[in-house]
Amino acid sequence: xxxxxxxxxxxxxxxxxxxxxxxxxxxxxxxxxxxxxxxxxxxxxxxxxxxxxxxxxxxxxxxxxxxxxxxxxxxxxxxxxxxxxxxxxxxxxxxxxxxxxxxxxxxxxxxxxxxxxxxxxxxxxxxxxxxxxxxxxxxxxxxxxxxxxxxxxxxxxxxxxxxxxxxxxxxxxxxxxxxxxxxxxxxxxxxxx
Numbered sequence: 001x002x003x004x005x006x007x008x009x010x011x012x013x014x015x016x017x018x019x020x021x022x023x024x025x026x027x028x029x030x031x032x033x034x035x036x037x038x039x040x041x042x043x044x045x046x047x048x049x050x051x052x053x054x055x056x057x058x059x060x061x062x063x064x065x066x067x068x069x070x071x072x073x074x075x076x077x078x079x080x081x082x083x084x085x086x087x088x089x090x091x092x093x094x095x096x097x098x099x100x101x102x103x104x105x106x107x108x109x110x111x112x113x114x115x116x117x118x119x120x121x122x123x124x125x126x127x128x129x130x131x132x133x134x135x136x137x138x139x140x141x142x143x144x145x146x147x148x149x150x151x152x153x154x155x156x157x158x159x160x161x162x163x164x165x166x167x168x169x170x171x172x173x174x175x176x177x178x179x180x181x182x183x184x185x186x187x188x189x190x191x192x193x
Contacts, residue, residue: 011110099148
């Protein structure tokens with residue numbers, strides 16, 4: 001069975017939806033940003049502060065390489081992971097890509113209300129949030145569109161309805177046969193990634 005790869009911009013719901021899918025499908029959930037932070041022993045902001053975005057992207061590429069060798073996982077990717085084409089190619093070999101989208105207004109509102117936004121989501125372009133979001137989305141959307149097997153707009157929707165739509169698609173696609181419910185999110189053993 002393939003990995004289910006959640007792609008899309010910041011605050012489109014990849015982590016929340018990934019955790020919900022993990023519960024529904026009984027599969028381990030991995031958030032690439034969390035895994036990078038755990039391994040580095042510092043926040044994304046600190047990684048960027050110490051070595052720039054290039055250092056973060058290097059760590060991200062190492063993480064993706066390990067995850068691409070696994071299967072039967074729900075993987076939430078960072079918003080810019082596919083700026084390196086090799087990351088997309090590595091994950092695509094064994095992954096069903098679900099692109100989570102949202103309009104700029106929804107994304108910026110979510111970012112402003114997220115208490116972890118500063119440490120997890122440092123500025124990419126040093127513009128005001130709405131301008132930055134519009135600019136980066138315009139650059140990234142063609143890549144998301146090219147990789148996506150399935151797209152879900154998460155604007156003004158709750159996590160359960162988004163997960164329902166994805167599970168229905170997965171059942172139709174046949175990569176997961178019988179989703180099952182579990183009472184907790186299964187995390188992967190990070191030592192094996």
